[in-house]
Amino acid sequence: MNTDVLQKRIRLPELREKVTSPEAAAEYIKDGMKVGMSGFTLAGSVKSVPHAIVKRAATHPLKISVVTGASLGNDVDSAMANAGIMSKRAPFQTDRTLRNAINRGEVMYVDNHLSETGEQLRKQQVKKVDVAILEAVSITENGEIIPTASVGNNEIFAETADKVIIELNLSYPLEMEGAHDIYCATHFPTAVPINIMKPSDRAGSIGIRIPPEKIAAIVITDEMDTPSQNLPPDAETAQIAGHLIEFFKNEIKQGRLTESLRPLQAGIGTIANAVMSGLKTGPFKHLTMYSEVMQDSTFELIDAGMMDFAAATAITLSDQKSREVFGNFAKYKDHILLRPQRISNHPEVVQRLGLITINTALEVDIYGHVNSTHVMGTHMMNGIGGSGDFTHNAHTAIFVTKSVAKDGLISSIVPMVPHVDHTEHDVDILVTEVGLADLRGLAPRERAQAIINNCVQGEYKTMLQEYVAEANLRGGQTPHVLEKALSWHQRLYETGSMKDEVKLTQVA
Amino acid sequence: MNTDVLQKRIRLPELREKVTSPEAAAEYIKDGMKVGMSGFTLAGSVKSVPHAIVKRAATHPLKISVVTGASLGNDVDSAMANAGIMSKRAPFQTDRTLRNAINRGEVMYVDNHLSETGEQLRKQQVKKVDVAILEAVSITENGEIIPTASVGNNEIFAETADKVIIELNLSYPLEMEGAHDIYCATHFPTAVPINIMKPSDRAGSIGIRIPPEKIAAIVITDEMDTPSQNLPPDAETAQIAGHLIEFFKNEIKQGRLTESLRPLQAGIGTIANAVMSGLKTGPFKHLTMYSEVMQDSTFELIDAGMMDFAAATAITLSDQKSREVFGNFAKYKDHILLRPQRISNHPEVVQRLGLITINTALEVDIYGHVNSTHVMGTHMMNGIGGSGDFTHNAHTAIFVTKSVAKDGLISSIVPMVPHVDHTEHDVDILVTEVGLADLRGLAPRERAQAIINNCVQGEYKTMLQEYVAEANLRGGQTPHVLEKALSWHQRLYETGSMKDEVKLTQVA
Ligand SMILES: CC(C)(COP(=O)(O)OP(=O)(O)OC[C@H]1O[C@@H](n2cnc3c(N)ncnc32)[C@H](O)[C@@H]1OP(=O)(O)O)[C@@H](O)C(=O)NCCC(=O)NCCS
Numbered sequence A, B: 001m002n003t004d005v006l007q008k009r010i011r012l013p014e015l016r017e018k019v020t021s022p023e024a025a026a027e028y029i030k031d032g033m034k035v036g037m038s039g040f041t042l043a044g045s046v047k048s049v050p051h052a053i054v055k056r057a058a059t060h061p062l063k064i065s066v067v068t069g070a071s072l073g074n075d076v077d078s079a080m081a082n083a084g085i086m087s088k089r090a091p092f093q094t095d096r097t098l099r100n101a102i103n104r105g106e107v108m109y110v111d112n113h114l115s116e117t118g119e120q121l122r123k124q125q126v127k128k129v130d131v132a133i134l135e136a137v138s139i140t141e142n143g144e145i146i147p148t149a150s151v152g153n154n155e156i157f158a159e160t161a162d163k164v165i166i167e168l169n170l171s172y173p174l175e176m177e178g179a180h181d182i183y184c185a186t187h188f189p190t191a192v193p194i195n196i197m198k199p200s201d202r203a204g205s206i207g208i209r210i211p212p213e214k215i216a217a218i219v220i221t222d223e224m225d226t227p228s229q230n231l232p233p234d235a236e237t238a239q240i241a242g243h244l245i246e247f248f249k250n251e252i253k254q255g256r257l258t259e260s261l262r263p264l265q266a267g268i269g270t271i272a273n274a275v276m277s278g279l280k281t282g283p284f285k286h287l288t289m290y291s292e293v294m295q296d297s298t299f300e301l302i303d304a305g306m307m308d309f310a311a312a313t314a315i316t317l318s319d320q321k322s323r324e325v326f327g328n329f330a331k332y333k334d335h336i337l338l339r340p341q342r343i344s345n346h347p348e349v350v351q352r353l354g355l356i357t358i359n360t361a362l363e364v365d366i367y368g369h370v371n372s373t374h375v376m377g378t379h380m381m382n383g384i385g386g387s388g389d390f391t392h393n394a395h396t397a398i399f400v401t402k403s404v405a406k407d408g409l410i411s412s413i414v415p416m417v418p419h420v421d422h423t424e425h426d427v428d429i430l431v432t433e434v435g436l437a438d439l440r441g442l443a444p445r446e447r448a449q450a451i452i453n454n455c456v457q458g459e460y461k462t463m464l465q466e467y468v469a470e471a472n473l474r475g476g477q478t479p480h481v482l483e484k485a486l487s488w489h490q491r492l493y494e495t496g497s498m499k500d501e502v503k504l505t506q507v508a
């Protein structure tokens, strides 16, 4: 290890003595512990110590409870799941191996609102974190820990853990110092307002402040984050973006929005990213973002001169975009801030700023209840993430989805969702490639008409119209035919398709 | 009309000329209008002009859209529903006649989070209010309108309506002046923090400030609010309170709470009121309340010297308690504040104060998803009210319910709720007369065990255990047997009971 680099990256001399191997750091992790790890939607994930823990577990079996910002990258979740060392996992994941272990009931997965995980720790309502493992760009002369591409729950893990292990990642540019805004929300009983009136308001410090003696070990790494796996925009995501642009244009015309809209939040995944990217073709200016994750589309909008500022808790990019942004960080530094997820997702700030939120639904029912998480109502996909934090508190809460999945075998608009993450009270606008349903101010029976008429097509549209007609005969605020409400999912479970083959055959 | 009374109650002289009959005031209401009316859970309801509108509709047919704080008293909702003059109704009701009209699909009912209704008006996301009809104790020399037993959405109706009609109610004591805290939340794009750090912090003025020329008519009334219909505490509500007191005692012992707990919110209805009343037997001191409604139990706790301060948007009392409180208002004036529902229910303040919220569930499923509103998933009971505003943002979100309804024909704990108002992400504690399930930090499969083991008894317990065992065989994060998930409700629909008669016969 080059001492010059070490002196620049660890500027509090006494801490340089803590540099050690991943294997030695891993020894701090004991059976039964709760371990807090940095990482948010792949960004700023720990990369080294967890793999050393897994290796060690082969000879010294252990089970730990793992809590993070959100999903980890660099194969950490899959390695831990494969080794069977996780008894519990919170609050978000996107890993196929881990997901399968969760759905087999082997890992107890606690799917939290992402603004709440750290808060529960501070309130001592869940078991405390024993050891925190946090990725850092550097440690300043004052002992401030500078996070990397995500902040997540790092400041709360550092505050509440007994010991902290740092993974100092040399692959990030030192210029990242100053790109973070570490505001630690005050706590009961002395809570005060959060001093953020617009996305660019700095409220906190550039790094995480804890007593240096809490740092038990520092491990040096230089691996980059796993790049995001988002697929590129396609014809359908372009259509969704087109409907949204038309909607925004009309809101501007009606005087309800201006050409800078409201600060934007956009969810993770292919669809939300593609839709945001599609906004480039709209007549917008001076956009801002107050979100969880900056994705490729954020920097495309900044590059296009359409977005002035973006605040989030993580930067999750494709391989190519990552090189552009981190290779050229000075260009973007004045346009972004990374905050703790408690702040990026905080109901107080989301309410005050009045966000337009755009999240992706797995499926939606005719009344506008959204399932974001559970395939067939039972099997975990990723988790609710921040979608609840944002949707509950939005100025305008938008959900997007393609109208069908799996080549049309699945309709994303169903009579009743078998799992609800967002209730009709919280869903203002639904958009599919077919069109947009404006649900604001509508009663459930009116919502059903708006959704079926605007967002669905083909045989599923006919099937939903028939369902509603039959349900209405039974009456109610939110009419249903109980014995048929989940029949589409049962058919999918039994036949692999939601299509009503019997009826199709009869018709044929 | 005694001029002396009029001079005391309408202290801005020019407004005294606006005093008129209900019939004359009703002429301002035209077909197709949207009318904002004061009234929140029966309290501070308009009492006179709506009945004049109904009378007039007999000869001059009209349809109006009615938006309120919450439920109206004094037969206003039933009279309007019976006359068929409401095309639309928002955001809450508790009236049997209206409920039936809603469930027949005759009135489009928009069931809002109560913190959001006014906000949607200010954002112009729903049709504007044409005329506001607001009950008042008095109008000051500055033209400030002093509300009566509720504030609700009055300040927003007054701000956004073209015309305002006042119902000046002489049955309220003039001493109520000063008991209201009318803080109008600032609005996009200039929103600033709400200056409330504890329930007793005054943030606004004593009355509603609008240009006096907006007041089109003043009608004099002297009818009291409809008293609340809450049933008295019974053995089961005492058991629920007992379980809660044990839970709080343990939280205090663990250092997570102090003997003043956190500011309390309690929902409407018999059960929440009885449970709050039951807290009198606990070891608590210096309690405070930050809630929607003060009920009898609030004043019992104040009288018992256990509660220092209560803030809400409405005072809804039994006949007897109402006489005590309004007949002796000076005694309570320093212990209470009435605020707009946008503020009493505001996510920012609820988060900052860290409330313990206690709301009643109609039914809950084994994973802790709560149905607060829809009997059988389809038929509206009352509405979600503020339960979402509080539950999403609580320090500790508690739901209470008796374990069975209708003499045991209905289990309040079911495999899957057919309507979700509060998702498992938001529900921390569930209490029935059987016991308490602490769901904090648990994954869904663990939640199911906690709920079934602690909150259910008898044959329903066995039936739920069998359901879970079968569901677990199918796997998933949240296992279900889709074709049986709603079978209990189907059985109720078909046989009038959730009991598994076939199985009972087999066993016998
Ligand atoms: C809902 C979510 C999974 C969609 O992700 P996406 O990448 O935009 O969407 P895709 O259409 O590519 O769908 C992802 C997968 O779900 C499948 N899918 C989509 N709709 C489905 C449905 N109704 N039923 C079953 N599977 C479905 C797709 O086929 C695809 O499967 P594959 O991975 O096997 O190809 C993702 O947005 C998510 O996890 N959301 C919850 C968290 C969240 O909203 N966070 C926001 C704050 S950051």
Ligand SMILES: CC(C)(COP(=O)(O)OP(=O)(O)OC[C@H]1O[C@@H](n2cnc3c(N)ncnc32)[C@H](O)[C@@H]1OP(=O)(O)O)[C@@H](O)C(=O)NCCC(=O)NCCS
Pocket: B266, B267, B268, B269, B270, B271, B272, B292, B293, B359, B360, B361, B362, B363, B372, B373, B375, B376, B381, B382, B383, B384, B385, B386, B387, B402, B404, B405, B406, B410, B411, B412
């Ligand atoms: C859920 C709610 C209806 C319970 O009211 P309550 O008066 O405490 O409870 P009760 O047990 O007396 O139940 C009220 C009625 O619902 C019925 N009921 C209760 N559980 C039921 C179930 N699972 N299925 C069908 N009916 C049920 C009761 O039998 C009773 O019927 P009745 O009026 O014909 O006698 C009421 O709390 C509510 O409307 N909540 C939603 C709004 C809210 O939570 N606001 C909170 C912020 S103020």
